[in-house]
Amino acid sequence: MVISKVKANFSLTSIVSSVENSNNLLLTVPATALASFLSWLGLEVPILDLGNVAGSAAATANLTYVLRRGSVWKVPYPYLGGSMISIYGVMGGCGTILALAVAILIWGRRKEPETVAKMNLWPLLFSSSRGFLIGLPVILNPIYALQLVLVPVVNMLIAALAIFLHIVPTPVYTVLTGTPGPLVPFFATNGNWPTLIFTIFLFCLDVVMMIPAVKLDNRTKILLKDYEMEDDRHV
Amino acid sequence: MFKSRNWKLIVVALTIIILLAVPGYSWMKKTNKEHAERQRSQLSPLIMVPGSSATVNRFNELVDLLNENTPYKHSLLKVEISEDGTLTYSGSMKKEDNEPFIVIGFQNNHDGYSNIKKQAGWLDDAFYEIAKTYKFNNFKAFGHSNGGLIWTYWLEHYYSDYSDEITIKCLMTLGSPYNFSEKSIKYKTQMMTDFIKYRKRLPKNMIVYSLSGGENYESDGIVPESSVEAGKYIFQNQVKSYTMMTVTGAEAGHSSLPQNKQVVEIIQDYLLKQQVKPGPNNSQNSKHKEN
Numbered sequence: 001m002v003i004s005k006v007k008a009n010f011s012l013t014s015i016v017s018s019v020e021n022s023n024n025l026l027l028t029v030p031a032t033a034l035a036s037f038l039s040w041l042g043l044e045v046p047i048l049d050l051g052n053v054a055g056s057a058a059a060t061a062n063l064t065y066v067l068r069r070g071s072v073w074k075v076p077y078p079y080l081g082g083s084m085i086s087i088y089g090v091m092g093g094c095g096t097i098l099a100l101a102v103a104i105l106i107w108g109r110r111k112e113p114e115t116v117a118k119m120n121l122w123p124l125l126f127s128s129s130r131g132f133l134i135g136l137p138v139i140l141n142p143i144y145a146l147q148l149v150l151v152p153v154v155n156m157l158i159a160a161l162a163i164f165l166h167i168v169p170t171p172v173y174t175v176l177t178g179t180p181g182p183l184v185p186f187f188a189t190n191g192n193w194p195t196l197i198f199t200i201f202l203f204c205l206d207v208v209m210m211i212p213a214v215k216l217d218n219r220t221k222i223l224l225k226d227y228e229m230e231d232d233r234h235v
Numbered sequence: 236m237f238k239s240r241n242w243k244l245i246v247v248a249l250t251i252i253i254l255l256a257v258p259g260y261s262w263m264k265k266t267n268k269e270h271a272e273r274q275r276s277q278l279s280p281l282i283m284v285p286g287s288s289a290t291v292n293r294f295n296e297l298v299d300l301l302n303e304n305t306p307y308k309h310s311l312l313k314v315e316i317s318e319d320g321t322l323t324y325s326g327s328m329k330k331e332d333n334e335p336f337i338v339i340g341f342q343n344n345h346d347g348y349s350n351i352k353k354q355a356g357w358l359d360d361a362f363y364e365i366a367k368t369y370k371f372n373n374f375k376a377f378g379h380s381n382g383g384l385i386w387t388y389w390l391e392h393y394y395s396d397y398s399d400e401i402t403i404k405c406l407m408t409l410g411s412p413y414n415f416s417e418k419s420i421k422y423k424t425q426m427m428t429d430f431i432k433y434r435k436r437l438p439k440n441m442i443v444y445s446l447s448g449g450e451n452y453e454s455d456g457i458v459p460e461s462s463v464e465a466g467k468y469i470f471q472n473q474v475k476s477y478t479m480m481t482v483t484g485a486e487a488g489h490s491s492l493p494q495n496k497q498v499v500e501i502i503q504d505y506l507l508k509q510q511v512k513p514g515p516n517n518s519q520n521s522k523h524k525e526n
Binding site for chain 1: 241242244245248251252255256259260263264267270271274275
């Protein structure tokens with residue numbers, strides 16, 4: 001009986017919708033990590049789907065609650081998966097990628113990544129990350145794997161803590177496509193000022209978390225040269 | 236390490252974001268306020284569209300009959316729309332009235348499919364304005380004769396623009412000739428073919444009543460019964476429920492249908508909210524049963 005039930009539910013859509021409608025961080029945080037890892041592999045769909053709450057009944061319930069009662073603190077799903085992933089986890093789609101670009105612009109010392117970051121700064125600001133993901137490349141690049149998986153998870157956990165402590169309300173409003181990542185939580189809470197300050201702090205933290213990867217990338221040329229020399233010696 | 240060029244770029248980006256966020260902020264505040272107002276609104280108007288050759292005053296008598304013997308008098312707002320899309324309002328909408336009647340009539344009220352398409356476009360202009368002004372989240376539609384056809388066309392081609400925020404609960408058509416004057420469904424008019432073609436766009440949660448008049452066994456004097464009946468090919472198994480009723484007896488002719496006593500009763504029973512005595516208990520919670 002149980003097995004057949006599991007089988008019946010085993011499809012991407014059903015997995016995605018159970019995570020995006022979930023209020024349980026123990027489920028949504030690992031799912032975000034997995035989806036982020038898949039996006040590092042080049043599979044964008046899972047993380048985009050997880051964050052797409054347009055058809056989510058739970059997100060609608062949250063929004064309706066806030067619209068009807070005018071109170072933002074007692075929504076039925078305070079840590080709703082879909083909202084947390086899209087709004088804090090990846091900050092509107094590519095807020096975390098934007099953090100990486102900013103880190104490269106500040107701390108990067110190699111010409112090529114810097115040029116790619118510069119060229120992609122404007123698309124990234126308006127939530128279009130593909131050029132950067134492929135141009136750098138981020139996809140399948142082991143240097144950025146850890147950060148790409150870790151940063152959304154950290155964002156979500158910190159945001160959940162902030163919501164728990166009533167520092168920021170649960171984001172419930174829909175945000176226009178292309179809204180700059182760091183502004184997404186602000187707009188999704190109908191312009192809640194503590195949320196803006198909190199998000200700026202979170203974004204700066206993301207940039208800082210990206211530094212080790214950038215530093216590692218700065219050294220790749222030297223590391224590669226060493227490796228090749230080592231290789232040559234064996235030959 | 237801190238190259239000045241990149242810092243400049245970052246500062247410029249930051250400035251532009253802040254500049255763009257200012258209009259974005261006011262837009263967001265305004266939109267969210269409107270959403271909230273619409274969500275909280277208790278208003279559920281009945282919007283009526285008259286048939287061909289009729290004006291916004293077509294339903295005056297019907298409204299008088301509907302307002303007889305009820306403690307709540309529904310207010311009546313009439314909107315006439317000219318060919319260039321200008322709206323002329325008459326009548327009024329009382330603030331405390333949660334179920335007002337809105338009649339939308341057309342300056343160009345001629346018959347014919349091409350004109351029905353145009354009228355549906357005008358209906359949409361008027362609907363847009365009314366929905367923006369009065370901020371209701373659900374409504375009921377009523378159409379006499381061609382009015383029902385205009386509603387059907389509007390539902391198939393325009394309603395999706397609103398369906399996120401505004402729900403149509405019920406559509407009642409009265410003597411609407413879905414197959415014009417054709418007596419047999421074997422001969423489908425262009426309009427009928429189009430209605431069937433786009434039927435999938437009709438809202439799934441809508442309740443539809445199609446009323447026909449029976450002056451004799453075949454028609455209400457103008458519209459053949461089989462043409463009204465052809466509505467089943469559009470609505471049946473597409474909307475939540477589709478019910479056909481035939482009214483006979485005195486005043487069952489096509490033009491007198493809106494003044495027919497049975498029609499008035501049917502509208503009261505099926506289209507309007509059941510009137511309850513005012514009390515503290517039943518003011519809330521009666522709204523969102525049908526989500």
